[in-house]
Amino acid sequence: MARADRPAVTAGATDGPPVAESARRAVEAVWRIESARIVGALARYTGDFALAEDVAQEALAEALVTWTRDGAPANPVGWLLATARRRAIDAFRRGSALDERYAVLAGRLADGQSSSGADGPPGPPDDLPWDPDRVDDDVLSLMFVACHPVLSPEAKVALTLRVVGGLSSEEIARAFLVPVPTVQARITRAKKTIAAARVPFELPPPEERPGR
Structure with missing residues (x-):
């Protein structure tokens, strides 16, 4: 879809x-x-x-x-x-x-x-x-997924701004002075990479957090 x-x-x-x-x-x-x-x-x-x-x-x-x-x-x-x-x-x-x-x-x-x-x-x-009371943990987990090391730095930034920050592709493109299709392609590739790598939706162990 x-x-x-x-x-x-x-x-x-x-x-x-x-x-x-x-x-x-x-x-x-x-x-x-x-x-x-x-x-x-x-x-x-x-x-x-x-x-x-x-x-x-x-x-x-x-x-x-x-x-x-x-x-x-x-x-x-x-x-x-x-x-x-x-x-x-x-x-x-x-x-x-x-x-x-x-x-x-x-x-x-x-x-x-x-x-x-x-x-x-x-x-x-x-x-x-x-549990709606765990919203902070959910958002933090979402950010850690978007910043997973399987992604390139550009993909991490674009995906984090999109899914955590709620910005549109147009807004992200304007911020980085790149075409909208470029941002959309980065986000699409990032999602496919996360799915292919079977990245779990969870907080990473403490030793992995500084890198993200």
Whole structure:
């Protein structure tokens, strides 16, 4: 899924322009202030940095529609987290079901075997709550992930400003006097590198912290 720097639903998509514009401003304000907290909490919940960003963006898109219709909730961060959590559970379930289908197909191709022996990853328990009181730890963990030594210095800076600082690609590009596509490419490569290296979402051991 392509991730945007700003929620992609246009104003007026579901209601009159004033209401839709108010919802859009509310969503953008919450994301600007709380994006690191939201992504950090979701990364801890899912154990998957890329998935955390995906479901956060899906929750933002849903908020633009729902908040236009019903008004912004009393606890917008909680609403976004709950919505993103449901999307993450759906993604886990889809992945588990897909792995099971692959295993069945592989088993059919193996002579004399009814199963390939491949086990899909276990699905998440029905309830894996995060602790909002640990937001500081989550944001710190997010920063340590963004500053992992598998990344180049330029990638570390761009990714940290994006996911921890909440800046858009355009804002980062202006700060470093480089084209926007250059920043976007750095961020994309950094995320792929982190995923390929299976960097865990956790605070590194004390001896590794000074280097980051």
